[in-house]
Amino acid sequence: MTSRPGPTQGRQPRRIRFNAFAINGVGHQIPGLWRHPDDRSRDYTSLAHWTDLAQTLERGLFDGIFIADALGPYDVYGGNADAALRTAAKIPMNDPMMVVSAMAAVTENLGFGITASTSAEHPYTFARRMSTLDHLTDGRVGWNVVTGYLKSAAQNLGESDQLSHDERYDRADEYLEVLYKLWEASWDDDAVVLDAASDTFADPSKVHPIDHEGKYFTVPGIHLSEPSPQRTPVIYQAGASERGIRFATEHAEAIFVASPTLEQTRDQVQRIRAGLEAAGRGRDAARVYALLTIVVDRTEEAAIEKYRDVFSYASETGNLVLNSGWSGIDLSGQDLDAPMDPVATDAIQTTVASLSGASDAGGRWTLRDSARFNATGGPVVVGSGETVADALERFVADTDVDGFNLAYALNPGTWEDVIEHLVPVLQDRGLYPLSPEPGTLRARMFGRGDRLPDSHRGATYRRR
Numbered sequence: 001m002t003s004r005p006g007p008t009q010g011r012q013p014r015r016i017r018f019n020a021f022a023i024n025g026v027g028h029q030i031p032g033l034w035r036h037p038d039d040r041s042r043d044y045t046s047l048a049h050w051t052d053l054a055q056t057l058e059r060g061l062f063d064g065i066f067i068a069d070a071l072g073p074y075d076v077y078g079g080n081a082d083a084a085l086r087t088a089a090k091i092p093m094n095d096p097m098m099v100v101s102a103m104a105a106v107t108e109n110l111g112f113g114i115t116a117s118t119s120a121e122h123p124y125t126f127a128r129r130m131s132t133l134d135h136l137t138d139g140r141v142g143w144n145v146v147t148g149y150l151k152s153a154a155q156n157l158g159e160s161d162q163l164s165h166d167e168r169y170d171r172a173d174e175y176l177e178v179l180y181k182l183w184e185a186s187w188d189d190d191a192v193v194l195d196a197a198s199d200t201f202a203d204p205s206k207v208h209p210i211d212h213e214g215k216y217f218t219v220p221g222i223h224l225s226e227p228s229p230q231r232t233p234v235i236y237q238a239g240a241s242e243r244g245i246r247f248a249t250e251h252a253e254a255i256f257v258a259s260p261t262l263e264q265t266r267d268q269v270q271r272i273r274a275g276l277e278a279a280g281r282g283r284d285a286a287r288v289y290a291l292l293t294i295v296v297d298r299t300e301e302a303a304i305e306k307y308r309d310v311f312s313y314a315s316e317t318g319n320l321v322l323n324s325g326w327s328g329i330d331l332s333g334q335d336l337d338a339p340m341d342p343v344a345t346d347a348i349q350t351t352v353a354s355l356s357g358a359s360d361a362g363g364r365w366t367l368r369d370s371a372r373f374n375a376t377g378g379p380v381v382v383g384s385g386e387t388v389a390d391a392l393e394r395f396v397a398d399t400d401v402d403g404f405n406l407a408y409a410l411n412p413g414t415w416e417d418v419i420e421h422l423v424p425v426l427q428d429r430g431l432y433p434l435s436p437e438p439g440t441l442r443a444r445m446f447g448r449g450d451r452l453p454d455s456h457r458g459a460t461y462r463r464r
Helices: 047-059 082-087 097-105 123-136 151-156 165-185 242-251 262-278 300-311 316-327 349-355 367-373 385-399 413-428 441-446 457-461
Strands: 017-023 064-068 111-117 141-146 192-195 200-202 234-237 254-257 287-297 380-384 403-407
Touching: 017 047, 017 287, 047 064, 047 097, 047 413, 064 141, 082 316, 097 111, 097 123, 111 123, 111 234, 111 441, 123 141, 123 165, 165 242, 165 457, 234 242, 234 441, 242 262, 242 457, 254 262, 262 287, 262 385, 287 300, 287 385, 287 413, 300 380, 316 367, 380 385, 385 413, 403 413
Parallel strands: 017 064, 017 403, 064 111, 111 141, 141 234, 234 254, 254 287, 287 380, 287 403
Antiparallel strands: 192 200
């Protein structure tokens, strides 16, 4: 699916923000593209791969790099992980957190969004890990909160299955409550006194146990880390169901949307903005990023040829593997040339809606369409820098997103092309920064300081 709408007229220019969307693995949104001779994602085990990428993105003035994750193999398709292994569909995949310190060491401003599941680790140990990274990055860390959806992940962690869809969010609410208490309330701002004469590093009277007792967690003690630059990392989330949006609008400061059409994106953003207002935070309290893939080159013809070349490597089976895992529906026995009827599952409900939804051209997508275009992968925009800039302006105006989570077709070539051919056009139009913006990730995103704003739910746990 390609999009080439013209620029908007008579509207105030709005800054466009970019994140790079990656995983610590071979392929990502579109399996099979690792086979392209220009793709370097198979170098994911090399630290130089990540440090070089970080420096490239910093040069392109990206807000940050967002690293996805999953803790189980995609084994819904065919009832096992064989197809996932053959097509490198989200496997192999390494820990996203381990590469951040190295990337931070070679950059000054790039932010880092790390995906971690509330079902995979106790909040007490996770709080320390994130505080550690917030210190080491000078406050450039964000956390993408996921609740888990793969049965295989639950089983490998000793459970028979994931909790039901809505209960996963109920548990995540309490998980966040524990974290807010540890990050925001355990240590006073002036707890660290560094008084060598009295042999006092920290004043014990200013470090407090959180005494949390809840349905899912009991955490009586103090946080192990002294306050980091942001205390609470920037909270990312991508909930799209009714319960997911309620969770996102209560907690998230950056919200990702992934819909195959502008109409579906517009509807999702409207629900998010309304939810932010209902939560008492204000409709612009969170930045909304839409998933997008861009194929850009010097000319229209060169971009179209690149698109045809790169996507000829896409794996139909690999994409069906991903859609099976995301939706919880085994697509291996389905008629690929028929649309899928809506069905309720406990996996990612937005994926099911996308698979059974309408296409931009009218009518309903078949499962073969979803395998070719990857129904949760968002639109693909193809063209010269001017054409793509026109499309992004129209996308922002029509959907009210703040920016884009840029998936790659080729790693790192897709982002290098964006920086070379698109960013200068956006800068000329006043839609993109001209120079680096220093500070913590939260300060750069909102311009209102390093800490959670008072209107955020997490701020209510601070000691007054």
